[in-house]
Amino acid sequence: MWATELSDVLFGTPQPIRVKSNLGVLKEDEVNIIVHGHEPVLSEMIVQAANDPELLALAGKVGAKRINISGICCTGNEILMRHGVPAAGNFLQQEPAIITSAVEAMVVDVQCLMPALTELAKCYHTQIITTSPKARIPGARHVAFSESAALASAKNIVKIAIENYPNRNRAKVFIPREETDFMAGFSVEAIVGALGGSLSPLLDAVKAGSIRGIAGVVGCNNPKTKQDFSHITLTEELIKRDILVVQTGCAAIACAKAGLLVPEAAGKAGSGLRAVCESLGIPPVLHMGSCVDISRILVTAAAAANALGVDISDLPLAGAAPEWMSEKAVSIGAYVVASGIFTVLGTIPPVLGSGNVAALLTSGAAGVVGAAFAVEPDPQAAARLIDEHLAAKRKALGLS
Numbered sequence: 597m598w599a600t601e602l603s604d605v606l607f608g609t610p611q612p613i614r615v616k617s618n619l620g621v622l623k624e625d626e627v628n629i630i631v632h633g634h635e636p637v638l639s640e641m642i643v644q645a646a647n648d649p650e651l652l653a654l655a656g657k658v659g660a661k662r663i664n665i666s667g668i669c670c671t672g673n674e675i676l677m678r679h680g681v682p683a684a685g686n687f688l689q690q691e692p693a694i695i696t697s698a699v700e701a702m703v704v705d706v707q708c709l710m711p712a713l714t715e716l717a718k719c720y721h722t723q724i725i726t727t728s729p730k731a732r733i734p735g736a737r738h739v740a741f742s743e744s745a746a747l748a749s750a751k752n753i754v755k756i757a758i759e760n761y762p763n764r765n766r767a768k769v770f771i772p773r774e775e776t777d778f779m780a781g782f783s784v785e786a787i788v789g790a791l792g793g794s795l796s797p798l799l800d801a802v803k804a805g806s807i808r809g810i811a812g813v814v815g816c817n818n819p820k821t822k823q824d825f826s827h828i829t830l831t832e833e834l835i836k837r838d839i840l841v842v843q844t845g846c847a848a849i850a851c852a853k854a855g856l857l858v859p860e861a862a863g864k865a866g867s868g869l870r871a872v873c874e875s876l877g878i879p880p881v882l883h884m885g886s887c888v889d890i891s892r893i894l895v896t897a898a899a900a901a902n903a904l905g906v907d908i909s910d911l912p913l914a915g916a917a918p919e920w921m922s923e924k925a926v927s928i929g930a931y932v933v934a935s936g937i938f939t940v941l942g943t944i945p946p947v948l949g950s951g952n953v954a955a956l957l958t959s960g961a962a963g964v965v966g967a968a969f970a971v972e973p974d975p976q977a978a979a980r981l982i983d984e985h986l987a988a989k990r991k992a993l994g995l996s
């Protein structure tokens with residue numbers, strides 16, 4: 597929560613913005629730089645450096661039309677929300693991005709970086725550039741990123757990418773044409789703004805049953821499941837049932853690629869949710885940020901609970917991480933459950949060695965924090981679980 601608040605102080609609070617997603621955002625005649633990882637400080641500076649007149653002139657000298665920045669994982673989410681920088685993909689697209697043979701540099705900071713990227717990059721001209729002392733990878737080029745000389749470090753990195761452009765093997769270049777528009781930037785402030793200054797219209801829609809509840813579908817890709825399948829299936833099932841979906845992290849990029857993060861996707865929602873989305877001009881699935889921005893969802897939930905004079909655990913809310921993978925997803929999931937929100941995981945956490953721990957997480961926690969985890973790999977069944985949970989919460993609040 598603190599990290600999100602401070603990022604907003606430093607770089608600005610996100611506002612709704614139209615962005616493009618998927619590997620089609622890479623450009624054949626431009627220097628392609630992908631930023632990947634989690635730290636907004638680095639990516640903010642790379643975006644600034646890419647507009648530097650001297651570096652643009654240098655790109656022109658090597659025959660490139662422009663410097664094209666795109667993102668992968670949550671570094672990507674940070675800059676797409678604030679600057680409209682396109683998302684080349686989510687976690688499982690870091691290798692395919694290199695295989696396009698059109699990426700001059702993949703600039704990484706920390707976390708969710710596949711250690712084998714450097715081995716793969718040897719088959720292409722892509723430079724893997726590590727920047728954090730905490731995450732150096734054998735075989736990568738290391739350019740230490742220092743906050744005190746942030747822009748100079750970023751310019752140095754962009755220059756390396758530009759100088760690598762002539763090394764691209766054009767015979768190998770293959771950029772898939774897939775490219776999908778989506779809307780992002782739904783910070784709490786932006787949602788309140790879209791509702792006319794308070795959460796009341798949203799709460800009224802929940803009370804009236806036009807929106808039956810709200811589900812956060814979040815988290816990673818997991819190589820144990822078909823990429824994006826569970827995110828997309830679960831999200832489509834939920835909006836059909838008039839459940840507003842809010843998203844962060846790689847889940848949001850998955851649904852962006854599937855075309856669910858545009859106002860036009862309201863046509864796939866149930867009649868109640870569709871009417872609300874059409875009247876506000878918003879998508880039925882709201883992109884609220886990177887995976888560490890889960891606190892934006894919880895701040896909204898707390899404001900709703902305070903407005904109604906109940907606990908968060910009393911609200912018709914649910915969470916889901918259908919393809920979770922990273923250790924950080926574990927702490928994020930624990931934060932959500934500890935805040936009182938029932939959460940469905942799509943893969944089993946490594947806890948089955950202890951019957952006591954498994955029982956605490958899936959049932960005992962409910963008596964302590966008002967919520968527990970469930971595990972359901974089938975996204976259709978997960979949607980039914982969430983539906984039943986929301987119906988029970990509505991009934992307990994006296995809502996139809």
Ligand code: SF4
Binds near residue numbers: 669686
């Ligand atoms: S959602 Fe998961 S895979 Fe994606 S950036 Fe966050 S931690 Fe990494």
